[in-house]
Amino acid sequence: MLEVAFAVPGDIESPTGGYAYARKLLELLPDQGVTPRLTELPGSFPHPTAADLDCTARTLLALPPGTVLLADGLAYGALPRDLVAMVQNPVVALVHHPLGLESGIGARRKAELLASEAAALDLARRVIATSGATARCLAAEFGVRPETIAVAEPGVEPVVRARGTGNPVQLLAIGAVSPRKAYDVLVKALSGLAPLDWRLTIAGSLERDLEAARSLERLVASEGLGDRISLAGAVGDGALDALYDRADILVSASLFEGYGMVLAEAMARGVALVASTGGAA
Known part of the structure; x- marks a missing residue:
């Protein structure tokens, strides 16, 4: 071999x-x-x-x-x-x-x-x-x-269709907090939708770029969205499956993706997407 x-x-x-x-x-x-x-x-x-x-x-x-x-x-x-x-x-x-x-x-x-x-x-x-x-x-x-x-594209494993939540609408963003993921753009966009009933969970490491993570925490607080946006940090496979299952929309403001694995995973689960078009996304 x-x-x-x-x-x-x-x-x-x-x-x-x-x-x-x-x-x-x-x-x-x-x-x-x-x-x-x-x-x-x-x-x-x-x-x-x-x-x-x-x-x-x-x-x-x-x-x-x-x-x-x-x-x-x-x-x-x-x-x-x-x-x-x-x-x-x-x-x-x-x-x-x-x-x-x-x-x-x-x-x-x-x-x-x-x-x-x-x-x-x-x-x-x-x-x-x-x-x-x-x-x-x-x-x-x-x-x-x-x-x-x-x-050689990553592909996805067969998965069970997500059930979603509906009320309030559960938004999910996945990826380590870094400037490329543009979570600041996402938070600012969502601040204009405050009258609507939604919740956002960002699942991704807060340790990869400590400056970006602290900046994001400050932005969420300054926009008054601390009760609407949860920074979950890095999560294991079981917790991520649970987040996907209750998600209604996967959101991605990423500036560049080499492939966009989370987008493919969301589609495999039947979760709606709202995403930017950076790179291969």
Whole structure:
């Protein structure tokens, strides 16, 4: 069987779409004649410290000969070209969305990430994109040859149709609190609908970007919506299923999505969508 070292930064059990995708790959690859081995990288990516880059270099340079390196884009796009060039193993990059297109980063860091990701992708033998939109973006804006790109969309498992609530209307937004998710835009929009009877639950980590989380908490309070909007933080699968089941509408103001897994999950459950159209959404 083909041996693959799947390099993933941080805690693969984290409740995000990207990590769920990684877990599913580890589960399903053996059925395709591939033996995957999780290779853990520091959790500071995509903004690694010098010490974490040294640690990553030692990890990647120690891979057994003949093993394919499947590198999650959350780390791969932030690796210096010189580090990637030292890796002797064949490299396959998994890209959910380009790191430099993330919102809320400064202009200098944005430019650094765009440059490092383009350089790293140039050294990859193959690239896996999680949507056709991301594949087209990589070809058009990062110079990746289309014939080297494969698209592997996440898909969804069969699920029971959500029952909803109806009164008050239950709105649900899912995703770690970060500038890209544009929860501030959502809250400001909903403040104009205060005369209507609705409740919003935002389910997603409050620890990914502490500044964005605190800013969102202040905004909810200043708009007088503390009794209407609940910040649930990261939730497990069971709690998320319960939130979906009582949801009437899934709302997403995200500025960019590489695929938009929560949108597909909501559709699978028959939950109505109100969403922006950033990226692949």
